[in-house]
Amino acid sequence: MNISATPDLGTADAVLESGHGRPVAGRVVLDYEARCLRRKRLVTAEGASFMVDLPQTISLAPGAAFVLADGRAVEVVEAREPVLRIEGDLPTLAWHIGNRHCPCEIAADHLVIRVDPVLEAMLLQLGAKVTRSLAPFRPLGGAYGHGRTFGHNH
Structure with missing residues (x-):
């Protein structure tokens, strides 16, 4: 998939626990290795890209969500x-x-x-x-x- 041709959701600079209650902009499916990150461009299952830019490296818990600048969330789904x-x-x-x-x-x-x-x-x-x-x-x-x-x- 060509990331530059995908819709851009902007930047996520925070992570929420599950049950966040925010509007959802998409879902990103990540395996165990990919759920440990600080800064990376990701593409949602729906085909939109966004930049993750967190203050430090974290290991995402089940059900976590990235917070976009507009307040919406991108939910993390654990890959099989x-x-x-x-x-x-x-x-x-x-x-x-x-x-x-x-x-x-x-x-x-x-x-x-x-x-x-x-x-x-x-x-x-x-x-x-x-x-x-x-x-x-x-x-x-x-x-x-x-x-x-x-x-x-x-």
Whole structure:
């Protein structure tokens, strides 16, 4: 898609939590990596472009929305992406995943990581049941704050 030929919504310089109640100018579908940003031009699912220019890098929470200069919002939709659903001895499996500094979503009865053939082979060797699927990826944030951690200088 040629971004220069798309309608321009202007600039977003703030982010709102879900349930913002503002008029919606569009929706942007972002995977886990793309939901961590500070400054970037994005294109909505409807084909309009806008510039994100935030004061600092953030990790967008589910349901977040960018605030445009005119007060409208561009809602963030989590993309479905290739993930591994992991079942088995969860404490042991989670330890091995964490030991490799791999982002991990933790539920009561399973773990979820992005598809990684090396980790998949390791988990299978450890006796895990591993199922490939497409789903939004929502790993836990760091221990020293919300969202992702950016290095080890806590």
